[in-house]
Amino acid sequence: MIDNKADNLKGVLGRKNKKMTPQRRKILDIFAEHPHEHLSAEEIYDALRLQQETSIGLATVYRTLDLLTELGVLSSIELHGVNRYELNQSTPDSPHQHHHLICLRCGKVMEFHSPLTAPLEKEIRKQTGFHVHDHQLKFFGYCEDCQRELAEEKAKAETEKEE
Amino acid sequence: MIDNKADNLKGVLGRKNKKMTPQRRKILDIFAEHPHEHLSAEEIYDALRLQQETSIGLATVYRTLDLLTELGVLSSIELHGVNRYELNQSTPDSPHQHHHLICLRCGKVMEFHSPLTAPLEKEIRKQTGFHVHDHQLKFFGYCEDCQRELAEEKAKAETEKEE
DNA sequence: ATGGGTGCAAAGGTTTTGCACTCCG
DNA sequence: CGGAGTGCAAAACCTTTGCACCCAT
Numbered sequence: 001m002i003d004n005k006a007d008n009l010k011g012v013l014g015r016k017n018k019k020m021t022p023q024r025r026k027i028l029d030i031f032a033e034h035p036h037e038h039l040s041a042e043e044i045y046d047a048l049r050l051q052q053e054t055s056i057g058l059a060t061v062y063r064t065l066d067l068l069t070e071l072g073v074l075s076s077i078e079l080h081g082v083n084r085y086e087l088n089q090s091t092p093d094s095p096h097q098h099h100h101l102i103c104l105r106c107g108k109v110m111e112f113h114s115p116l117t118a119p120l121e122k123e124i125r126k127q128t129g130f131h132v133h134d135h136q137l138k139f140f141g142y143c144e145d146c147q148r149e150l151a152e153e154k155a156k157a158e159t160e161k162e163e
Numbered sequence: 164m165i166d167n168k169a170d171n172l173k174g175v176l177g178r179k180n181k182k183m184t185p186q187r188r189k190i191l192d193i194f195a196e197h198p199h200e201h202l203s204a205e206e207i208y209d210a211l212r213l214q215q216e217t218s219i220g221l222a223t224v225y226r227t228l229d230l231l232t233e234l235g236v237l238s239s240i241e242l243h244g245v246n247r248y249e250l251n252q253s254t255p256d257s258p259h260q261h262h263h264l265i266c267l268r269c270g271k272v273m274e275f276h277s278p279l280t281a282p283l284e285k286e287i288r289k290q291t292g293f294h295v296h297d298h299q300l301k302f303f304g305y306c307e308d309c310q311r312e313l314a315e316e317k318a319k320a321e322t323e324k325e326e
Numbered sequence: 327a328t329g330g331g332t333g334c335a336a337a338g339g340t341t342t343t344g345c346a347c348t349c350c351g
Numbered sequence: 352c353g354g355a356g357t358g359c360a361a362a363a364c365c366t367t368t369g370c371a372c373c374c375a376t
Contacts, residue, residue: 019350019355041341057358062341064356078241081366082340101293112287116279121302124275129307130264136301139284144292182330182375204366220333225366227331244341245365 012071023056027064031074031087038077038084038109041065077136079109099137105146112139175234186219190227194237194250201240201247201272204228240299242272262300268309275302 009028010020030047031039039047041061048056065085068074075088077100090096097117101110121132142150172191173183193210194202202210204224211219228248231237238251240263253259260280264273284295305313 014351017355021350021356023357042339055358059342059359060357078244081241101287101291101295103293104296110291110293112291112293114283114286116283117300120277120279123277124264124302128264128273128275129310130266130273130275130302131304131310132264132302133267133304135303137280137298138300139287139293139295139298141294141296147292147294177376180330184331184375186332218333222334222367223332 009068009073012073016071018067022054023060024064024068026054026056027061028068028073031085035087036111038079038086040082040084044085075134077138080107099139101139101141101143103143103146104140105142105150108143110143172231172236175236179234181230185217186223187227187231189217189219190224191231191236194248198250199274201242201249203245203247207248240301243270262302264302264304264306266306266309267303268305268313271306273306 009024013020013024026048027044030044034047041058044065045056045058045061048054048061065074065076065083069076069085072088074085075090076083076085078084079100079102089098096113097115098111098113101112103109117135117137121135124130124132172187176183176187189211190207193207197210204221207228208219208221208224211217211224228237228239228246232239232248235251237248238253239246239248241247242263242265252261259276260278261274261276264275266272280298280300284298287293287295
């Protein structure tokens with residue numbers, strides 16, 4: 001399965017005059033080992049140092065992430081000021097969309113699946129001529145845990161005020 | 164009108180134990196003078212230096228932008244790795260939504276108005292318990308001009324190849 | 327008068343870049 | 352072999368922070 005990913009990558013790279021290198025393969029492996037996680041360059045760099053004796057430069061990690069994103073192998077999203085990446089589950093013919101729910105209190109990021117934006121993209125093209133290639137939908141708010149904790153904090157504050 | 168904005172700001176600040184200062188007023192003025200633009204801290208800083216003799220520190224600009232965003236006076240969006248701000252046109256009872264169309268080639272940012280996300284937010288709450296407070300929808304693609312120019316470039320490349 | 331606000335400069339964190347060297351195709 | 356890729360360190364960039372001083376309320 002991982003080999004499939006790597007072989008597939010080799011093909012994609014070849015078509016664009018890019019080369020398959022051990023570094024690129026190992027970085028792709030990290031993603032295969034961490035499905036559904038949003039990894040930053042630094043985290044990938046650390047993961048590489050930990051599980052392998054090899055030392056891959058941080059700059060190479062950045063360059064590889066850029067490349068793989070350009071190729072559509074990864075999708076990137078900026079969270080809390082840091083770029084994060086995950087395997088791109090959507091292909092041109094099966095746009096497997098998911099959006100991000102970002103908790104303003106604890107920073108947790110959840111995913112939410114919904115196709116909703118396809119008709120909107122058509123409407124945009126019609127009205128503005130803009131050709132949508134990709135999109136990113138983020139929701140900011142409070143997760144269930146934080147809602148509860150915020151309510152508790154509030155109740156406590158009320159109690160203290162009464163003294 | 165600008166005075167209304169400033170007076171209104173004074174009220175909002177007062178309620179939160181914050182003070183109205185000349186710096187904050189001037190920064191708000193810049194936004195009133197640049198409607199529908201997405202201004203970065205640096206751009207506001209430059210605008211202040213240009214049109215007034217006063218020197219407002221860049222740190223103050225950053226702190227003011229954070230504050231005004233927290234208060235809901237401004238809305239912020241990260242574009243090309245830089246935070247940008249505009250007057251927040253949406254209020255709790257009239258969520259005047261607009262989304263951003265970002266050209267991957269020339270970097271131009273256009274706005275597109277559509278309410279589409281309200282039902283989705285309800286669905287999110289129902290399915291996940293997450294309470295949406297705000298959202299951000301970005302579309303990446305190619306503006307009309309760049310589509311044309313890309314087509315021209317492609318045609319030219321074909322011609323050259325034929326030689 | 328007092329706590330919030332400011333300016334400056336320094337520090338912080340992430341990402342990019344220059345350059346010599348390496349290695350895939 | 353030649354050009355793409357790499358590692359390292361330095362630089363670039365945006366943003367935050369510490370601190371002494373200032374000024375709205």
